[in-house]
Amino acid sequence: MNKEKKSLFGKMDVEARFGLMRMGVAIAIGLGLAVVLIVVAAKNPGESLKYFFAGPLQILNPAVKSGLAWNYFDLWIQKIIPLLFTGSAVCIMFSANKFNLGLEGAIIAGGLSCAWVCTLLDGDMLAANANPVLCVILGLGVSIIAGALVMLVPALLEKFFNASTMVTSLMMNYILLYVSQHCLFATSLRDAKTSKYSNQWTEDVVLTAKKFLGTDFTMRYGFFIGVVIVILAWAFLFKTKWGYKIRQIGQNPHFAKYVGVSVVSLGILVQVIGGAIGGLGGATVILGNYNYYYGIEMTGFGWDGVTMAIFSGNNPKKLFASCAFIAYIRAGAQIMATQPGGPISEMTKIVEGVIILFLLAEQFLARTHRKMIVAEAKKKQALKLAAEVNE
Amino acid sequence: MEDYLVMQDVTKIYNNGIIANDKVNFSAKKGEIHAICGENGAGKTTLMKMLFGIEQPDEGKIIIKGEEMRLNSPTDAIKAGIGMVHQHFMQVPTLTVAENVTLGIEPTKGLKFDHNKAVEMTRECCEKYGFDINPEAHIQDLSVGVKQKVEIVKALVKGCEILILDEPTAVLTPQETKELFIQLKNLKDSGCTIIFISHKLNEVKELCDRVTVIKKGKTIGVWNIKDVTEADISRYMVGVDVDLNIPKKPAEPKENVLVVKDLTVYNEAGKKKVDDVSFSVRKGEIVGIAGVEGNGQRELIDVITGLAKYNYGSVTLMGKEVKDLNIHELRKAGLVHIPEDRNLYGCARSMSIKDNMVADKIANPEYNKGLFINESAIKADTDKWIEEYRVLCDNGEQLCGMLSGGNVQKVVVAREFTSYSELVVSDQPTRGIDVGAAEFVRQRMVEMRDAGKAILLISADLAEIMSLSDSLIVMHGGKINAYFPNVKELTEEDLGFYMLGVKHMSDEEIGAALHE
Structure with a gap:
């Protein structure tokens, strides 16, 4: 028998x-489904599969050799970041x-609020040389609130x-989206030169923000x-009395x-904490990746949190693996899609959906479950x- | 006479890994009343659930009239001629008897429900088997005894030949029980096979022809009832003679802890459930509340424990009005509560034993270090309690849902009895747990009393409530119907009369329940 395996896997209880x-x-x-889809859709399935499964690991990146800036590993990390925030927020609320x-x-x-603070403190409105570090910190603080x-x-x-809550919170999403659109189209946040984006914050802020939040x-x-x-989030949920009560x-x-x-009050508290983390996540994504605000459509990050x-079964400890996995297949799909003849990256949505479906389907593998329980009980x-006989 | 129903080497393992039935053998003949006896948790109910198609066996065969059957649902079982009367009645209170009886086999006229036909069917069945029920009465207006008859008629109307009764007398008064037995004997004479699950051995002895004893999920044996005494059956069930006599000194009551004064409670439907009730519980005494289920005990306890609010009258715990406190503050004032439903209120099955034991004290300073929980302090205390309260488990990290009912109850009792307490509300503290665990819980309650706590005990088990209580309140129709300052003088039969409302005490005698 393989001793190593037994000590890890055998020690766990049936569940x-x-x-x-x-x-x-x-x-x-x-x-498996992803492989099937790629084989069906790609012009060169072998090549596409290679990029999908190994792309984010950088080994295959032609840019490294040619010195171009497109960084596959960075893409992976970039896709992990919002998941960490939204995952924590939803874990706490759920x-x-x-x-x-x-x-x-x-x-x-x-x-939005972070962008507003940055353009306000930094742009033409104040004209003065606002401290870029202060600008970023203030922006993040306001986003939390x-x-x-x-x-x-x-x-x-x-x-x-x-x-x-389910109904009203869904409505809030749209309210916020339209508020954001209004700000971009009809207020001083708007960049007069382009129709889509906000005023850009100055190079100082961009550099500080990037240094701070993403480079x-x-x-x-x-x-x-x-x-x-x-x-x-993990320490709060599992190591404090509040988290303990929340889990109860x-x-x-x-x-x-x-x-x-x-x-009731703890129910409100978790939603406020979730919102604060979500807000911080939103600001981090904006400041870390862009030098302007672009929020005219849903980001999808909120759903990613769910x-x-x-x-991760509402346990933030397991978020690292979950986020890394989902971000990996998303990055892989995007890299694959940029290769000549690669299928579109939206296929990952199908893959994610299928996995979630099987995770949530209670009767999935129910028979195997029964067999495991029966075998364990008999053992x-x-x-x-045997112990009684020995005695 | 050959065996009509055979269950052969039946094994059932639940999802939490507990082996409820381990190669159980059971058989019944046509036209007999066959008792299944065993401690709570021995596996009687599981066995019957498999016979009625609610659970499916992992191994073994069920043979009815010589034919092997697979019963995947109660529908299959009903088709095979099996009927079951559950401990908790499956009835729609707002519908009439006839409508309830024909649920699932509704007679129709075109697309419409044929009410007259339903009444006709019900009346016919009642007459045939000699039940005296009005088919047009509404269920909500009926007494528990009649409701149970409706439940039996429900099974008979569907052509059942094997009738399973799961603890049918648990909710009945002695008088109602007698009536039920006469009817069951009639049913037997008309060729029906009755399986009677009970742990009341005198009833088994009186009613049944044969008895099968199950212990820890295994068949111990089958006997003709003539050949065994009650003491024999009891020995087979537990291995030792059961003695419900709990050794305790006479109570020494001191000052009032809980005072209920002129309390009236309406339920959500606006029906008066507790009607002008006054009594008090003092330090160092156990006050019992007896009564047929549904006579206001539930609502009274919910109010005292803060789970429900009240508008008329007052309830004070250590001088504080209960209405003004939330449950957290109530517990701080000295309330501990063993709830009736340990799985719904008493524990979180998906959390560990350790977490369940400290659930109400997690915010206490001794379990916190700054912002964080002090894990080692919690572990030290809970390990101590697991030993002290004899919880059978691998360790404190095991999930509560993995434990048997008796051990879950010990976890609940351990948590409540280790918290600061003035008043202990014990609601059906030993329901559905094995004899050993029950005796342990009862002894702990007496110890708590001797340590000067006030104890309010609610129990449907008459033997328990009569042996544990120092004084006893009987509730009927939401009112206090009787108060016995000294339980020793009371007989079970007499108690039955008060529970049924046949006898009443004078206002003066009842008024003595409130000590000034």
Whole structure:
């Protein structure tokens, strides 16, 4: 017998083992489907598959040899960053059974308010030489508050009017999107030269922000902020009394009420925290990647947060692997799509959807699950019998 | 007479890994009343769930009339002629008896429900088997005893030949039980096979022809009832004689902890459930509340434990009005509560034993270090409690849902009894747990009493409530119907009369429940 394997896999209880197996099978099915889609759609399937599976690892990047700036590994990291923020936010909210889907709105609010602060402090309006570091820090701070406020609206509507958070938070997304569009089209935020984008902030701010939040170097500082947020989210949920109570609500709300947890106020708290993280995430993405604000459509990051929370079972500790995985196949697909004859990158959406479907389908592999439980119970019984005989 | 129903080497393993039935054998003849006895958690209900198609066996065969059957759902079981009366009635309270009885086999006239036909069918069935029920009465207006008869008629109307009764007398008064037994014997004479699950051995002895004893998921044996005594069955069930006599000194009650005064509670439908109730619980005594289920006990306990609000009258705990406190503040004032439904309120099954044990004390300073939880302090205390309360588990990290019912209850009791307490509200503290665990919980309650706590006990188990309580309140129709300052003088039969509302005490006698 393979001893090494037994100590790792055999030590886990049935549920943990089954969970891992189920995840593995779901991912395998998803990736299998990806292969099929690529083979069907690509002009040169072998080449496309190579880029899809190994692209983000940089080895295949022709730019490295030719000295061009396009950096595949960087693309991967860039795609991880928003997932870390939104994943943490949704993990915290879902842990308390708060199915607030307004993260998209919080992200827009964060990006917008941050852009506003930067152009205001920096642009023509103040003319003076505003301190770029102050500008970035203030921008991020304001984004946190904006995100939190956005999420507070559905939370309070639920508390006072018993309005379903799911509905009101979805509506908030659109409200924020239209507010953002209004700002870009009809206020001083608008860049007169182009029709789409905001005024650009000055080179000083761009440099500071990039230094701070993302650079053209292989690592982005926004990534580190994201990592810190994930760690904080985990510590909050699993190492503090508040997080403990929040998880109690999620596991059994009746029990939480009965032991004296204030279900309502903690429910509001998680949404405010989720919004704050979402807002910060939105600002980080804007400042780290652009020198202007572009929010005229939904970012999709809010929904990614839900995907990430499902992947990691609301445990931020597992977010790193989940985010890295999803970002990897997205980056891989994008790199593949840029190659001549490669299929379009939207195919990853199908792959993600399929994986989520199998993760959430309760009856998926139910028979195997039963078999594992029966086998385990019998093994335990035999061990017990043997112990009794020995005595 | 050959065996009509055979369950052969049936094994059932639940998802939490507990082997509920391990190669159980059971058989019944046509026209007999066959008892299945066993401690709570022995696997009786699981066995019957498989016979009724609610659960499917992992191994073994079910043979009915010589034919092997696969029962994948209750529909299959009903087709095979099996009917089941559950502990909790499956009825729609706002519909009439006839409508409930014909649910699932509704007679129709065109597209419409044929009410007259339904009434006719119900009446016919009632007459045939000698049940005295009005088919046009609404379920919500009926007493528990009649509701149970409706449940039996429901099975008979569908042509059932094997009737399973799961603890049918648990909710009945002694008088209603007697009536039920006469009817069951009639059913038997008309050729029906009845499987009677109970742990009340006197009833088994009185009613049944044969008895199968199950212990820890295994068949111990089958006996003709003539050949065994109650003591024999009890020995087969647990291995030792059961003694419900809990050793305890006479109570020494001191000052009031809980005072309920002129309390009236309406439920959400606006129906008066608790009607002008006054009583008090003092330090160092156990006050029992007896009553047939649904006579206001549930609503009364919800109010006392802060789960529900009240508008009329007052409830004070250590001098503080309960209405003004949230549950967190109530617990700080000294309330601990063993809830009736341990799986709904008593624990989070997907959290660890350790987490469940400290659930109400997680914010206490001793379990926190600055911003963070002090894991080592929690582990030290919970490990101690696991040992002290004899929770059978691998370690404190094990999930609560992996434990058997008795051990979950020990976790609940451990959490509540290790918290600061003045008043212990014990709601059905031993329901559905094995004899050993039940005795342990009862002893702990007596210890808590002797340590000067006030204890309010609610239990449907008459033997338990009569042996544990120092004084006893009987509720009927939302009112206090009787108060016994000394339980020792009370007989079970007499208690039954008060529970049914046949006898009433004078206002003066009832008024003694409130100590000034």
